Amino acid sequence: MAGVSDAVVSYTLNGRAPVAPATAERVREAIRTLGYRPNHTARALKSGSSGAIALIAPRGEDPAFTNPFFTEFAATAEDLARRRGFAFYMASYALDRETVVDRLQEFADRQVDGALIIPDDRRDRRSVAAIDAVGVPWVQVDTVDPIPGASTVGADLYRGGVDATTHLADHGHRRIGYVGHVGDEPRHRAWQDTCRRLGLDPGPALPARFTREGGYAAASRMVRAGDLPPALFAASDLVALGVLRAFHEAGVAVPDDVALVSFDGSWEAEYSWPALTSVRQPIEEMADAALTQLLAADSADSSEPTDPPDAADGLEASDGLAQRHRRERHSVFPGRLVLRASCGTH
Amino acid sequence: MAGVSDAVVSYTLNGRAPVAPATAERVREAIRTLGYRPNHTARALKSGSSGAIALIAPRGEDPAFTNPFFTEFAATAEDLARRRGFAFYMASYALDRETVVDRLQEFADRQVDGALIIPDDRRDRRSVAAIDAVGVPWVQVDTVDPIPGASTVGADLYRGGVDATTHLADHGHRRIGYVGHVGDEPRHRAWQDTCRRLGLDPGPALPARFTREGGYAAASRMVRAGDLPPALFAASDLVALGVLRAFHEAGVAVPDDVALVSFDGSWEAEYSWPALTSVRQPIEEMADAALTQLLAADSADSSEPTDPPDAADGLEASDGLAQRHRRERHSVFPGRLVLRASCGTH
Numbered sequence: 001m002a003g004v005s006d007a008v009v010s011y012t013l014n015g016r017a018p019v020a021p022a023t024a025e026r027v028r029e030a031i032r033t034l035g036y037r038p039n040h041t042a043r044a045l046k047s048g049s050s051g052a053i054a055l056i057a058p059r060g061e062d063p064a065f066t067n068p069f070f071t072e073f074a075a076t077a078e079d080l081a082r083r084r085g086f087a088f089y090m091a092s093y094a095l096d097r098e099t100v101v102d103r104l105q106e107f108a109d110r111q112v113d114g115a116l117i118i119p120d121d122r123r124d125r126r127s128v129a130a131i132d133a134v135g136v137p138w139v140q141v142d143t144v145d146p147i148p149g150a151s152t153v154g155a156d157l158y159r160g161g162v163d164a165t166t167h168l169a170d171h172g173h174r175r176i177g178y179v180g181h182v183g184d185e186p187r188h189r190a191w192q193d194t195c196r197r198l199g200l201d202p203g204p205a206l207p208a209r210f211t212r213e214g215g216y217a218a219a220s221r222m223v224r225a226g227d228l229p230p231a232l233f234a235a236s237d238l239v240a241l242g243v244l245r246a247f248h249e250a251g252v253a254v255p256d257d258v259a260l261v262s263f264d265g266s267w268e269a270e271y272s273w274p275a276l277t278s279v280r281q282p283i284e285e286m287a288d289a290a291l292t293q294l295l296a297a298d299s300a301d302s303s304e305p306t307d308p309p310d311a312a313d314g315l316e317a318s319d320g321l322a323q324r325h326r327r328e329r330h331s332v333f334p335g336r337l338v339l340r341a342s343c344g345t346h
Numbered sequence: 347m348a349g350v351s352d353a354v355v356s357y358t359l360n361g362r363a364p365v366a367p368a369t370a371e372r373v374r375e376a377i378r379t380l381g382y383r384p385n386h387t388a389r390a391l392k393s394g395s396s397g398a399i400a401l402i403a404p405r406g407e408d409p410a411f412t413n414p415f416f417t418e419f420a421a422t423a424e425d426l427a428r429r430r431g432f433a434f435y436m437a438s439y440a441l442d443r444e445t446v447v448d449r450l451q452e453f454a455d456r457q458v459d460g461a462l463i464i465p466d467d468r469r470d471r472r473s474v475a476a477i478d479a480v481g482v483p484w485v486q487v488d489t490v491d492p493i494p495g496a497s498t499v500g501a502d503l504y505r506g507g508v509d510a511t512t513h514l515a516d517h518g519h520r521r522i523g524y525v526g527h528v529g530d531e532p533r534h535r536a537w538q539d540t541c542r543r544l545g546l547d548p549g550p551a552l553p554a555r556f557t558r559e560g561g562y563a564a565a566s567r568m569v570r571a572g573d574l575p576p577a578l579f580a581a582s583d584l585v586a587l588g589v590l591r592a593f594h595e596a597g598v599a600v601p602d603d604v605a606l607v608s609f610d611g612s613w614e615a616e617y618s619w620p621a622l623t624s625v626r627q628p629i630e631e632m633a634d635a636a637l638t639q640l641l642a643a644d645s646a647d648s649s650e651p652t653d654p655p656d657a658a659d660g661l662e663a664s665d666g667l668a669q670r671h672r673r674e675r676h677s678v679f680p681g682r683l684v685l686r687a688s689c690g691t692h
Contacts, residue, residue: 052456054435065417066613075411078438087452089400089435092424106433110398110456212617241617248619267412271558271587273594273619 002030051114052087053077053294054107056100058120059092067210067238068266069281070118073141077116077287084291086113100127104134114294118142139294141286144186146330153290153331157263160279160335161190164233164261167277167337169198171259171344173231177203179218179243180235180263181210187235187263203229208239215242223250228258231343237264240276240342260342265335274341282333289331296327348376397460398433399423399640400453402446404466405438413556413584414612415627416464419487423462423633430637432459439466446473450480460640464488485640487632490532492676499636499677503609506625506681507536510579510607513623513683515544517605517690519577523549525564525589526581526609527556533581533609549575554585561588569596574604577689583610586622586688606688611681620687628679635677642673 002009004023011017012027019027055077057070065071078088089112093099104115114137128149131138143152164187168176178191182205195202204227208218215234222228223246234240240262247254254260254274262269265280339346348355350369357363358373365373401423403416411417424434435458439445450461460483474495477484489498510533514522524537528551541548550573554564561580568574569592580586586608593600600606600620608615611626685692 052452059421065411065421066414068412071411071417075405075438087437087456089437091433091435092421106398110433110458112456212613244619245617245621267558268614268617271591272617273590275591 001033002026051085052089052112053081053291054104054112054115055088055090055118056103056107056115057090057092057118058100065090065092068268069237069264069283072266073118073281073283073287076283077290080287080291084295101130101134104131104136104138108134108136112136114138116141116290116294137294139290141290143330146328149328151293151296151327151329153286153293154333155281155286156332156334157186158190160263161187161233161235162194163335163337164263164279165191165194166198167343168231168233168259168261169194169200171231173200173229173259175201175203175229176231176233177222177229178205178233178235179208179215179222180233180239182207185235187233191233203227203232208235208242210236210238212238212242212245215239216246217242219243219246220250223247223252228252230257231259232261234260234262237262237266237269237276237278240278241268241272244272244274244276244342254342255344259344261337262342263335265338269338270340272342277340277343278338279335280338281335285333286331289333293327293329293331296329347379348372397431398435398458399427399637400450400458400461401434401436401464402449402453402461403436403438403464411436411438414614415583415610415629418612419464419627419629419633422629423636426633426637430641447476447480450477450482450484454480454482458482460484462487462636462640483640485636487636489676492674495674497639497642497673497675499632499639500679501627501632502678502680503532504536506609507533507579507581508540509681509683510609510625511537511540512544513689514577514579514605514607515540515546517577519546519575519605521547521549521575522577522579523568523575524551524579524581525554525561525568526579526585528553531581533579537579549573549578554581554588556582556584558584558588558591561585562592563588565589565592566596569593569598574598576603577605578607580606580608583608583612583615583622583624586624587614587618590618590620590622590688600688601690605690607683608688609681611684615684616686618688623686623689624684625681626684627681631679632677635679639673639675639677642675 004027008019008023009027012019012024055074057065057074065074074090081088091103093103100117107115117138117140119140119142128147139151139153140147141153143154144157146152165176176191176195178188180187182188188205192202204222206218206222208214215238219242232243234243240260243260244254247258252258260276262276262278265278269276269278350373354365354369355373358365358370401420403411403420411420420436427434437449439449446463453461463484463486465486465488474493485497485499486493487499489500490503492498511522522537522541524534526533528534534551538548550568552564552568554560561584565588578589580589586606589606590600593604598604606622608622608624611624615622615624
């Protein structure tokens with residue numbers, strides 16, 4: 001509207017470079033007309049001068065950071081955030097939506113300028129709006145599918161499930177079982193699809209919560225039922241650690257009686273017995289992308305005036321939607337199979 | 347000085363109850379004379395209305411919360427703090443004193459009203475003063491000995507070491523080794539003293555860092571040296587997990603070849619193979635006492651005018667010293683031996 005670049009608008013507002021008086025007046029006039037308001041916390045986030053980033057993680061039956069994947073993600077994100085000049089804090093929330101918003105509001109009240117959120121489940125439009133209403137830039141991590149209006153980062157769980165199942169098939173196993181969440185879970189679907197594609201006999205699929213106790217209970221049921229497949233894909237390291245304990249107690253040898261491949265690649269998988277072959281989560285890539293998207297989301301949100309929304313999108317022509325539309329982004333990274341002892345000798 | 351109770355001073359300042367005008371004037375006069383200034387963040391902490399407590403933990407080679415003891419302590423303290431109406435945040439610091447102060451300052455800038463600090467080593471007077479200078483109430487946890495001028499909480503590591511060593515002796519072992527920090531370490535001294543008291547042959551004492559890798563390296567050296575004692579006390583669960591891995595790889599059976607007792611009682615000790623008999627840290631007791639002392643320290647610090655320091659103490663008669671003197675407190679809690687499989691059959 002002022003006929004100048006974004007940079008000139010910034011210089012007019014922050015005085016970091018000279019702007020001709022007539023140009024500055026045009027910019028100020030456009031700002032008045034458009035009702036543009038710079039967001040100070042967002043600006044602090046972008047400049048990094050006094051910025052702080054929070055990580056908000058869910059807790060279920062176990063505290064959030066008893067999951068080594070969350071802990072490792074938090075530590076990596078903290079490192080990367082501090083290297084970019086930001087303070088970094090962690091807090092957890094219970095398994096309901098209101099509490100995520102509460103935590104974010106608490107952080108907002110304490111000059112925390114952006115948040116990484118680990119979800120309890122998939123966000124719908126309603127919860128995106130509730131989180132947005134706090135007014136702090138946020139990126140949701142550990143997320144499978146894109147979410148309309150949100151900036152998200154995730155691991156390719158489906159591909160990881162394919163890699164794990166295929167690796168067990170490569171060891172010569174013609175029957176492979178599954179332990180973990182079932183139904184609308186990419187690792188479960190990947191196991192099913194891979195068994196079908198390779199003409200394998202899908203072994204039992206045992207539903208298990210993503211905890212040590214969940215894996216222990218599921219494998220104990222498997223032992224009692226007397227239906228042990230020669231190979232098993234456990235959808236998380238915690239589940240696999242529970243499976244190992246149940247098998248040890250029952251005298252089932254891993255990998256000789258049952259070959260086992262897991263998912264997460266955490267340090268606990270390295271120090272279990274036997275050490276777990278596991279699809280390593282792309283933790284570094286996810287943490288780096290989440291921070292990059294957080295800073296980009298901020299920039300799109302409020303540090304520069306936004307373009308008018310494109311009418312062809314069919315979106316309501318409000319500033320909020322235009323901002324959300326611009327920052328919407330989903331990054332997915334593949335895991336990497338780490339070979340150890342639980343799948344058999346190489 | 348005003349000849350009134352602490353409560354009347356509080357009422358004069360906060361207006362929560364009526365105070366006779368002449369009395370209020372005496373109080374205000376005394377405040378002017380003594381230079382007393384109420385501390386607003388401390389008051390917020392005491393009232394709990396908008397309080398937040400931070401946990402600051404050290405990181406060495408590993409991220410802070412890769413240590414399950416730290417993680418479990420953090421989760422328990424978070425629960426207890428939230429139950430008392432406080433927000434709770436975690437951050438870590440590198441292994442140097444300046445950074446503890448930096449972290450605390452960052453939290454102070456963000457309206458965090460008190461901090462629990464897990465130390466990297468024992469605090470001396472100089473570092474107590476540096477942390478005090480930030481002006482935020484703090485309590486140091488995971489601390490063995492009292493520290494002049496500080497409020498501290500710890501586990502009775504010495505007694506835990508005695509219990510662990512005695513338990514191995516009760517299994518009939520006449521030679522018991524040790525893996526962990528050596529020298530000025532209560533668990534090491536407890537092992538030495540108990541072996542001497544019971545007339546046992548102290549097995550090798552292998553120095554190890556308190557990490558999985560440290561335990562693995564130490565036990566691998568033990569295996570290579572061919573000097574395996576029939577019983578071994580590992581001074582932390584992480585060390586014991588590394589020991590287990592080295593023994594598994596070398597075909598050394600636990601507990602049949604070497605009986606093992608550990609220290610911490612974390613969830614990793616429950617899901618290792620074999621499950622570790624371990625002295626459980628008094629996590630709930632420590633977290634509760636730390637929060638209680640944090641609130642008490644705050645109250646002594648600034649919510650009420652302090653008594654003049656007692657001249658008999660030989661302390662400089664300054665307000666700062668008087669406050670510090672009053673809040674100085676050290677609480678120690680015993681651990682509890684949790685019997686599992688690694689020490690032998692019961």
